[in-house]
Amino acid sequence: MNNSSSGNVGIVIVSHSPKIAEGAADMVRQMVGDAVPLAWTGGDSDGGLGTNVAGILEAIELAWSPAGVAILVDLGGAETNSEMAVEMLAEDRRASVVVCNAPVVEGAVIAATESSGGSSLAAVKRSAEEFYA
Amino acid sequence: MHDVNAGCAAETFVPLTASAVLVNPVGLHARPSVKLTQCAKGFVAKIEFALAADGPWTDAKSPVKVMRVKAPQGATLHFRVTGPDGEAALAALLTLVHDGFGEA
Numbered sequence: 001m002n003n004s005s006s007g008n009v010g011i012v013i014v015s016h017s018p019k020i021a022e023g024a025a026d027m028v029r030q031m032v033g034d035a036v037p038l039a040w041t042g043g044d045s046d047g048g049l050g051t052n053v054a055g056i057l058e059a060i061e062l063a064w065s066p067a068g069v070a071i072l073v074d075l076g077g078a079e080t081n082s083e084m085a086v087e088m089l090a091e092d093r094r095a096s097v098v099v100c101n102a103p104v105v106e107g108a109v110i111a112a113t114e115s116s117g118g119s120s121l122a123a124v125k126r127s128a129e130e131f132y133a
Numbered sequence: 134m135h136d137v138n139a140g141c142a143a144e145t146f147v148p149l150t151a152s153a154v155l156v157n158p159v160g161l162h163a164r165p166s167v168k169l170t171q172c173a174k175g176f177v178a179k180i181e182f183a184l185a186a187d188g189p190w191t192d193a194k195s196p197v198k199v200m201r202v203k204a205p206q207g208a209t210l211h212f213r214v215t216g217p218d219g220e221a222a223l224a225a226l227l228t229l230v231h232d233g234f235g236e237a
Contacts, residue, residue, distance in 0.1 A: 068222045113167045113196040117174030130197040 009115040009124045010037035010063030012071045014078045015054055016049045018042035018045050024072075026103045032112040039063040047088065051078045056085035060097060068121035069095035072107045096121065102128035148215045149223050153230035154207065161204035162218070165234035170196040172229050177212070178216025180226070186211050200235075 014067040015021040019044035028038055039062035044050030056071075063069050071086075071114065073079045079099060086097045098121060100107055107128040147154040157165055173193040181190035184204060190213060191198050204210060210230055213224045 029165050032171075109163065109167065110196045113170050115195070116171055119174075127195065129196060130195070 006037055007043060007066060007067055008036050008118060009069040009111075009121050010039070010060075010065040010066045010069040011108055011112050011115060012040075012056070012059045012063050012069055012082075013042075013104060014051055014059070014071060015040075015042040015074045015104055016051060016078060016080050017074075018129075020074065020104070021101055024108045027105065028108050028112045031109055032116050035116045036112045037063040037065050037069075038112065051081045053081050053085045053088065054081050057088060059084060060089070067115075068098070068116070070111050070121060070124045071097065071099045072102060072104045072111060072128065074104045078104075079083065098125050100125050100128040102131050106131055145152055146191045146203065146215050146219060147215065149219045150186075150211065150212050150213050151223050151227055152209050152211045152225050155204055155230060155237060156206065156233045158206055160206045161199065161202060161210075163200060164236065166196060166199040168229060168234045169193060169226070170199055172225055173222070175225070176216065176218045176222035178214050178222045179221040180216075181212070181213045182226075183229050211223055223231075 012025045015023045021040035025038055025040040039059035041055040042058040045052045052065055071082045073082050082099045088093055089097060111124050111128040114124045155161060180193040182193050183190045191201060191202050212223060212226055
């Protein structure tokens with residue numbers, strides 16, 4: 001589930017629950033549209049609740065954009081595994097991927113809205129994080 | 134530098150204002166807020182709206198701020214638009230509200 005033809009900032013949704021991640025992605029698609037590269041991942045490698053670095057790396061690849069990628073996470077491991085995934089990226093890509101301090105569902109919709117208007121990665125992150133401001 | 138120039142240019146434009154009544158059954162909830170923001174972002178003009186003619190004004194290009202207004206059905210949205218494409222922006226915004234953001 002991606003749309004990599006766009007030059008807009010990509011959005012990655014990471015939740016412990018694949019259902020939450022997929023549902024949040026559905027909301028983004030329906031509310032914001034197709035102008036934003038989007039990918040989601042959730043669950044551990046055994047199919048239980050959790051997150052895994054390989055899945056996050058794959059999602060970053062799917063949502064990749066020259067403008068960068070903003071990751072929205074839920075709790076604990078989702079954040080630490082996302083940070084680990086970012087560290088495992090090629091050096092020239094690392095600076096173009098950020099983890100947002102924002103609620104996963106609302107943040108994903110807001111970040112995608114901001115991205116769909118052609119905003120920079122920094123603006124996308126700032127907008128998503130306004131939710132806690 | 135580009136932003137500074139745009140800011141200076143914007144100051145030479147007279148703000149345009151107009152208003153429209155929200156017809157959406159649930160008001161300016163999440164989906165219309167996103168549409169309003171996306172529409173506003175398509176223009177370089179500074180675009181603000183308020184529930185009263187004298188403000189307080191909300192940046193229409195900020196999805197979070199637009200949603201926080203929680204404008205109900207029947208509310209009048211006052212727009213204040215400043216910039217080179219202000220007229221087109223105002224027309225697009227009014228059409229969007231009149232058409233119930235495509236959902237009414």
